[in-house]
Amino acid sequence: MNIQTLPRKDKVVKRAFIPKLDYFLFADYDQIEMRILAYYMAKLGDNSMKDVLADPEKDLHTESATGIFQLDREPTDPQRQLGKNMNFSMVYGGGKPAVRRYLTQFNQESEETVPATWGYAGVVLDRFHARWPGIQRVVNALDQTYSTRGYLRTIAGARLHPPSKHTMLNAVVQSGAAECMRSALRIAHKKLVNMESHLVCVVHDELVFDVCESEVDYLIQNGPGWMDCFPEVSEVVPITTSLEWSDTNWADKRKV
DSSP states (O other), X not given: OOGGGSOTTOOTTGGGOOOSSSEEEEEEESSHHHHHHHHHHHHTTOOHHHHHHHOTTOXXXXXXXXXXXXXXXXXXXHHHHHHHHHHHHHHHTOOHHHHHHHHHHHHXXXXXXXXXXXXXXXXXXXHHHHHOTHHHHHHHHHHXXXXXXXXXXXXXXXXXXXXXXXXXXXXXXXXXXXXHHHHHHHHHHHHHTTSSOEEEEEETTEEEEEEOGGGHHHHHHHHHHHTOOOHHHHTTSOOOEEEEEESSOSSSOEEO
């Protein structure tokens, strides 16, 4: 079974997974792709996304929704969801077709109705980029670099050859996130080699540990630090990790 394909809200199947030791401990990167994007934006002089991610009182998806809907109040849940969709759409290379799908979804979930048209999709994109102007700067800089060198470099220095300008931002951001996870895995392996607790699996941006009672405090205190692997990034944008645990099964987990 590929557990990465299980829906996030699936409870039935996840209750079949129980710890062999005493606890499951889940260490999940907080919006790692957006933090890497904010790092590239900050390198080009736009600190707007970095400042939001560094402020525990602010929420990135709320900020995007506020810009898209031009609000002077807190967005509704469907409005925030649209803001969230737009944030990740930028990372995954979405354009007007994706925005139209998000607008249709918004109309299904909200009491408010907006035009799910090509024209309004363009308006949403314009407002989104007005809120985060550094995203286009990053795209332009990547395009210039690729045109000059014939390749791009990831945070760890690997060469990338994106097939098109449309995929360049996705390539560097997703590669950076993958490099963070690979580095975290290497560190976790070294730290756990003489311990009874062990790594069970990786699910997207989350490490899942099977932990014994005597080692749980150590892992809670030190695990998040293992996942902060690139000081050059975290000195600009904090890399944070959420911890959850369960002494029963994978589904019924709670915050540490």
